[in-house]
Amino acid sequence: MSSEDNGASTPSSVDSVLPATPPSLHQNSIDPSAKYLVQKFGGTSVGKFVVKIARDVVSNYLDGNKVVVVCSARSGSTKALGTTNLLLKAASEARKAKHHAHTSSSSSAFSKSGIFGSSSPYPQSPAPQSPSSSPPLGPQSRSSSPPSPGGFSLSGSSQSEFSKTVNLIRSEHLLAARKSVNDPDILKELEDEIDRDCDWLRGFLLAAQVIDEISPRSKDNIVGLGExxxxxxxxxxxxxxxIDAEYVSLENIVPDVDSEDHAGEGATLDQAFYDRLAVAVGDRIKQCGPRVPVVTGFFGPVPGSLLDQVGRGYTDLLAALCAVGTQASELQIWKEVDGIFTADPRKVPTARLISVISPDEAAELTYYGSEVVHPFTMEQVIRRKIPIRIKNVENPQGGGTVIHPDPDRDLSRISEKQHEHEGERLHALQGVYKGFIPMDSTLRKEKEKSPTAVTIKENIMVLNVNSNRKSVSHGFLAGIFGTLDRYGVVVDLISTSEVHVSMAIEDTINGRHLEKLLKDLRKNGTVSVHREMAILSLVGKQMRNLVGIAGRMFSTLAQGDVNIEMISQGASEINISCVIQAREAVKALNLIHQSCLQITPEGAKGRVGPWLF
Structure with a gap:
């Protein structure tokens, strides 16, 4: 396969298909000592703030760094209009719809010129001819039977449901392009690319109708179009x-897998696979030279399907592999929040920003309700001693939160340059500092003897199973866990005794499936179900050494008249969790934050405010 086919162009081939770079375009640093800096932007940021990303974020990091940009599929004006959701919807519609197809004599060609280079690894039909440089938006702007790659075209009753969804994807992206790009030549080329990609999708879905199948790998390719x-x-x-940017497609970057363990359904990918993939991604990025690579988060297909192996968080994982492959100084995850807080600031007004957090603490917060970074993604960079910084697209100058491999090492020092660039002086009353800024000694002592954060995970139900005493204790537990495994149920919290098991799980099991699960569990004993619950978790690596913190947490809830249904402490000893009624979640968050996390000025006595009761 040629470099045009797989998107992994050599430097010379890139130069041959891209126009010469105007001298005015801003490029990455050419200093040999400059380190790579990977910036990952989520779908909401790409959907709402794409111009701000270019003007206020990427441009500010080019001097002294080699910036790599990784993007998720853009979100729409509503969650239902998110690109990934629309792509999955189109795939479902194509699979279900009745269809008629016939072959077409239209030829296909590769895109081999322009700012996107040989960007597409699949054959594409020529861009539709239009008398205007900007074709009108909406389904009516396309022929009802557009030529499609692979030799298919839509026939008579052509405007099927999936075709309407493809038109919606097209119009959403054309609208975004026209709102964000001013240069008419760049805009025209972008519009043509969007048209070609949507024609490819239409043809791919039509082919799926013909063969009456969408395999896991086909679904990967469909979803990957969003990135x-x-x-x-x-x-x-x-x-x-x-900014001199280069589109980098990773369609065929995945290294060959020879082991039989990685073949077929149920295949698993080991760490060695991800290490090889990181090297391949790093090599591809380095081919861009001083240009800023804009890298697709999609890197499939992988053995066993990307969606099955990794899930929809594959863009974060790819960003982590970019950081590893380029030996980056930092991985930046750009969101619409300033970083990780001691509690959800939308629910707890006194929540404050955490400037530095350990990977273990971040993983616990992710498991129990806070959207941080998936633990497996974190592991890829942390094991290579690369920090992760979470920053806000709407507040680029803020320091954000750093997930640091060794968070205690740099808490009390910062270089003057980094101080000027990242930091703001600590506001003593709020206890917030941005970046690695020296802390007051009083605050440092308070931080060292306090938990890190409190979080809530809602939409939980509790299953209680009391033994029927027909089996010995280990048989009782084996029966329960075997049943959960057969139904694919993930348990968030568990509390056990010889004759009783309480389990907190997400309340996402549909009614019929749940009834079957309960029926099988009743073979082991009496089962009761409690719904509309929530998991309250207090997290902090210092909690191993905090005598009485559990007592303070539970006595605070008791004073606030919050009933505790279940209690569990993680094996890591950095997390104490309990299950409470969902209706009391916000009150409990504020109670625990004020009692266990509020930094009290020296000499003052902390107390739980009566306004919370």
Whole structure:
């Protein structure tokens, strides 16, 4: 397969298909000592703030760094209009719909020129000819029977449901392009790319109708189109804002897997696979030279399907592998929040920003309700001693939160340059500092003897199983866990005795499936179900050494008249969790935050405010 086919162009081939870089375009540092800096942007950021990303974020890091941009599929104006959701919807519609198809004599060609280079690894039909440079938006702007790659075209009753969904994807991205790109030449090329990609999708779905199947790998390819479209828009916007950007598709970057363990359904990918993938990704990025790579988060297909192996968080994982493969100084995850807080600031007004947190603490917060970074993604970079910084697209100058491999090492020092760039002086009353800024000695002592954060995970139900005493204790437990395994139920918290098991699980099991699960569990004893519950978790690596913290937590809840249904402490000893009624979740969050996490000025006595009761 040629480099045009797999998107892994050599430096010379890139130069041959891209126009010469105007001298005014801003590029990455060419200093040999400059380190790579990987910036990952989520779908909401790409959907709402793409111009701000180019103008206020990427451009500010080019001097002294080699910036790599990784993008998720863009979100729409509503969750239902998110690109990934629309792509999955189109795949479902194509699978279910009745269809008629016939072959077409239309030829296909590769895109081999322009700012996107040989960007597409699949054959594409020529862009539709239009008398205007900007074709009108909406389903009516396309022919009812557009030519499609692979030799298919939509026939008579052509406007099927999936075709309407493809038109919606097209119109959403054309609208975003026209709102974000001013240069008419760049805009025209971007519009043509969007048209070609949507024609490919239409043809791919029609082919799926013909063979009456969408395999897991086919679904990967369909979903991956979201990242391709997002990255092309970001590349165009960067160029429009004067930054020399290069679109990098990772369609066929996955290294060959020879082991039989990685073949077929149920395959698992080991760490050695991800290590090889990181090297391949790093090598591809380094081919971009001084240009800013805009890298697709999609890197499939992988053995066993990307969605099955990794899930929809594969873009974060790819960003981590980019950081590993380029030996980056830092992985930045850009969101719409300033970082990780001591509690959800939307529910706890006194919550404060955490500037530095350990990977173990971040993993616990992720498991129990806070959207931080998936633990497996964290592991890829932390094991290589690369810090992760969570920052806010709407507040680029804020220091954010750093998930640091060794969080205690740099808490009390910072270089002057980094201080000026990242930091703001600590506000003593709020206890917030941005970046690695020296802490007051009083605050440091308070931090060292306090938990890190409190979080809530809602939509929980509790299953209680009391033994029927027909089996010995180990048989009782084996029967319960075997049943849970057969139904694929993940347990968030568990509390056991010889004759009783309480389990907190997410309340996402549909009614019929739940009834079957309960029926099988009743073979082991009496089963009761409690719904509309929530898990309250107090997290902190210092909690191993905090005498009486559990007592303070539970006595505070008792004073607030919050009933505790179940208690559990993690084996890591950095997390104490309990299950409470969902209706009391916000009150409990505020109670625990004020009692266990509020930093009290020296000499003052902390107390739980009566306004919470």
């Amino acid at each position: 391709r479209l997002a990255c092309k828009i970001v590349t165009a916007v960067l160029r429009d804002q004067g």
